[in-house]
Amino acid sequence: MSFHQFPRIETERAPVSAGRSLLLIAGMSLASAGGNAVAATYYVAPGGSDANPGSFDRPFKTLTAASRKLVPGDTLYARGGTYVERLVISKSGTAAAPLAVRAYPGETPVIDGQNRLAANWSNLVALTGTYIEFSGFEVRNGLGQGINMVGPHNIVRRCDVHHHAARGIIAAGDYSLVEASTIWWNATDNCRLSTCPPTKTPNGGWGSGLSAAKDPVDGLTQHAVLRGNTVFNNWGEGLSTFQADDTTLEGNVVYDNWAANLYVSDATNAWVAGNLIYFSANPAVGRVAINIALADEKGTPASRGTTLVNNLVKGGSLNLKWWADRRFPQGKLQDVLIANNTFVDTQSTNVQSASLAIDAAAHVNVQIRNNLVKQDTAPRCINVGAGDITFSANLWSKAPNAAASAGNDVVGSPQLAQTGPVAAGALTGDYFTLTPTSPAIGRADLLSDVLDDYFGTPRDTTPDIGADEF
Ligand SMILES: [Ca+2]
Ligand SMILES: [Ca+2]
Incomplete structure (x- = not known):
């Protein structure tokens, strides 16, 4: 068994310029770089338009349209405000040039399912591509899972995920990383309070707050890392891993989750260290x-x-x-x-x-x-x-x-x-x-x-x- 050590959680960096920036890869022509020599910075804001170029002054309106513009190395900044849409990020970055979809520094973009989107255990946010960083969002009020990290090598960081009928976040793809996020009041299908919406009746099963589990490729989520998160008041297990190998659950605070705070099931080589669980x-x-x-x-x-x-x-x-x-x-x-x-x-x-x-x-x-x-x-x-x-x-x-x-x-x-x-x-x-x-x-x-x-x-x-x- 190895001793796990990690770098510090990356701190937010402000964009270098307010507008589309062009970065030429040193020593490469545009042609030799296969057309990916340009790393673009885009912006999206609820008051924008999807007909806009996505600049700081003329941002896109929807995260869905904006995300479809992205190629490896690109960054999309989401301005504060509420986005009512199901978001599937299907584009991919690469190991050397990941995609970033980030809150604009100092602002909080909110993806709100309004208790009508993502029905039947679908996803309010799905990362189906690979090498995507998704950070700084509040994701709330969906009828299914909050965030599903479907593809491998994706990162969810500093997100606030709550009030979903099913799981808050599922890290399914290999090498998923979830850190510095807050996951609470999910799995509300299992809510037992009279104050819960009347459509949410207990059905004998429940979701979890944050899980590394169920890789859709081979059924085994490998090398996922869930660290530095706060997981509480979920109506199922709080933090869990199952159908997984080599999951790291480290430095999380986990409390008052209905079914159990931390659950390891059907998992090999789980590393559970330095958590506060109560x-x-x-x-x-x-x-x-x-x-x-x-x-x-x-x-x-x-x-x-x-x-x-x-x-x-x-x-x-x-x-x-x-x-x-x-x-x-x-x-x-x-x-x-x-x-x-x-x-x-x-x-x-x-x-x-x-x-x-x-x-x-x-x-x-x-x-x-x-x-x-x-x-x-x-x-x-x-x-x-x-x-x-x-x-x-x-x-x-x-x-x-x-x-x-x-x-x-x-x-x-x-x-x-x-x-x-x-x-x-x-x-x-x-x-x-x-x-x-x-x-x-x-x-x-x-x-x-x-x-x-x-x-x-x-x-x-x-x-x-x-x-x-x-
Ligand atoms: Ca796998
Ligand atoms: Ca001593």
Whole structure:
């Protein structure tokens, strides 16, 4: 397993000139560059006209018409205002010359489905081409999915995606990247509130907020990265990956999602690191559910190689749960590392329940190490069934059952800081930090997969239990 590191999220750059710019590729004639030597900058504004040339002063009117002008290297800036259209970007960039469809700096273009577009689980925005960057938009009020990243190598960045009947964003194409976006109040077909529109009756199924899943090319979404997003109050799972390989779920804040906050299912080599995952005391969706859910629904593929490290987890009905779904009863945990996570008090009152619950199965090579489990409320720290599971150097606030015990455990209060706000949207990592006399300090195993902590601080040679290196 490799340690994932990423460059900083790109900051917005202002256009170099207000108007069509021509950039000749150095050393190439127009002819030798195959006609793609010109990188154009276009503009679109709700008050424009599709008969315009798309200049700053004479912008296009619709994103659809404007997007059809784009060739590799081009940038389209969308001015602030509301666009009522379904947008399919079918043009493609290249690795060296991607297409960019961006909010004009300092403005917010809104794509509004007005609760009538994208019916029957279609898409309000679809990126069917490749090497497209789509950034800075609010995308709202669709009857289907908010954004479907169909093609490979596409980027969604700094978008605000909400009030869709189905999924908020699905990263389907290989090498999709979704970052710095906010995804909330989606999957509203499953809304259980009397205040939801009367046409939205629960139908037994639900979508999710943000998922890497379901590549239409080969059924397997490979190498998707979902990082630095905020995902909350969705009426299904919040953040998930399924029918996928090598998904990165990193640095996200995920809370109060109806079905579960984070769900890994039918996925190989998922990397789940440095996320803040919690339920507040009074979720807007009306219930508290599982924080981290692991289960295979279909076994296509059977999950294997999941890594969960440096996550901060608080207040679920359970904080982590693996079970064998009845649709794939032979499911199991295989080659799984659960390390240096901090799990804090569930909200269950059932003394038989637990913060972590792993049902019995033919598990293979499961490592549960260096986790901090604080459970002051009634439930246990862990319920674990039979299987090939290795426990080492975990901190339990109260003694676990024998199957989860190890000689290098710490049993006792972790002395967490537990400072700062805890309300929905306000909780931060500071709540989970260690205090100077915490018995978690210096008691963890050295692990090559955990070189830093939740905050990005490097681990020292005597690493600490949990997600914070003191
Ligand atoms: Ca694929
Ligand atoms: Ca240390």
